[in-house]
Amino acid sequence: MLMEIIRRNTDYGVRALVYIAANSGNIVSAKDISDQMEIPIEFLQKILQKFVRIGLVNSYRGAHGGFSLAKDPSEVSVLEIVEALQGKLSMNKCLLGKDGCPRAPQCPLKNNWINMEQKLIDFMNGITLQDLVDQYKANA
Amino acid sequence: MLMEIIRRNTDYGVRALVYIAANSGNIVSAKDISDQMEIPIEFLQKILQKFVRIGLVNSYRGAHGGFSLAKDPSEVSVLEIVEALQGKLSMNKCLLGKDGCPRAPQCPLKNNWINMEQKLIDFMNGITLQDLVDQYKANA
DNA sequence: TCTATTGTGGACTAAAATAATCTTAAATCA
DNA sequence: TGATTTAAGATTATTTTAGTCCACAATAGA
Numbered sequence: 031m032l033m034e035i036i037r038r039n040t041d042y043g044v045r046a047l048v049y050i051a052a053n054s055g056n057i058v059s060a061k062d063i064s065d066q067m068e069i070p071i072e073f074l075q076k077i078l079q080k081f082v083r084i085g086l087v088n089s090y091r092g093a094h095g096g097f098s099l100a101k102d103p104s105e106v107s108v109l110e111i112v113e114a115l116q117g118k119l120s121m122n123k124c125l126l127g128k129d130g131c132p133r134a135p136q137c138p139l140k141n142n143w144i145n146m147e148q149k150l151i152d153f154m155n156g157i158t159l160q161d162l163v164d165q166y167k168a169n170a
Numbered sequence: 171m172l173m174e175i176i177r178r179n180t181d182y183g184v185r186a187l188v189y190i191a192a193n194s195g196n197i198v199s200a201k202d203i204s205d206q207m208e209i210p211i212e213f214l215q216k217i218l219q220k221f222v223r224i225g226l227v228n229s230y231r232g233a234h235g236g237f238s239l240a241k242d243p244s245e246v247s248v249l250e251i252v253e254a255l256q257g258k259l260s261m262n263k264c265l266l267g268k269d270g271c272p273r274a275p276q277c278p279l280k281n282n283w284i285n286m287e288q289k290l291i292d293f294m295n296g297i298t299l300q301d302l303v304d305q306y307k308a309n310a
Numbered sequence: 311t312c313t314a315t316t317g318t319g320g321a322c323t324a325a326a327a328t329a330a331t332c333t334t335a336a337a338t339c340a
Numbered sequence: 341t342g343a344t345t346t347a348a349g350a351t352t353a354t355t356t357t358a359g360t361c362c363a364c365a366a367t368a369g370a
Contacts, residue, residue, distance in 0.1 A: 092338025
């Protein structure tokens, strides 16, 4: 049994973004990304569509269409990517106002969950897509 | 959409342990815990059984049976509890040897995932059941 | 010893989340 | 026009998580 934080979804998504960023200047198609990064194409398309909707990537339809980054990679945090695909990071639903736990005021765990949440957020905020691209190129 | 780290399972489990620890000296039944902490009893029993198997709680069968802590609460980390119920914490399955990603050596993400994983582990290791009990009593 | 009570273990079912696929349409280029 | 490529919605499949059920074993107390 394994407690995974990052899902396959996100793994695909990050790799796709690294590929797009590493080829900046060109428009790359979903097919390219799929072939190069070994990601099932239909699933990849869904992931890319999400990135387009939040304004992280530009898309171009038609022949020779594809995708390019809409932001500078150094302005894109890992947190932004992860939350785009896995939802807002929250240690525990019970902390939220809506659907929140009625027991929250006396909750012995609340503050600890909040602290943990913040650590993760800070850390993921501190890593940018540019950092990942640099590592990718260094290993190529 | 929400990316939760702590599952309901674990929320129940931690609350059960806090209750058991707060009543140390007494044996408390699953029924007691269920009533006081508002946890579905059958599910709670499954959770408690896991704690028993890993030697975290003692169980006593028969009339007036129930559960007690097997360790000093200051020796029980939150990580230990979370991993007992959600499995070993791993940022991403692709890091593991078995089922590991063949692309791992060039992976631009690997080191970042490892660092993040370690931060979470350190943090959860630093909080003990005793800390939670103290907060619980302070709020009671 | 008998009976209530309480935990154990395994099988089972239900619900939700995640992953993946399919289909039709719309845009664009040559 | 025809090939290519993204968009969007519906649908299905798979996996994980949550929850339930039941027969059994142990124990306390009458």
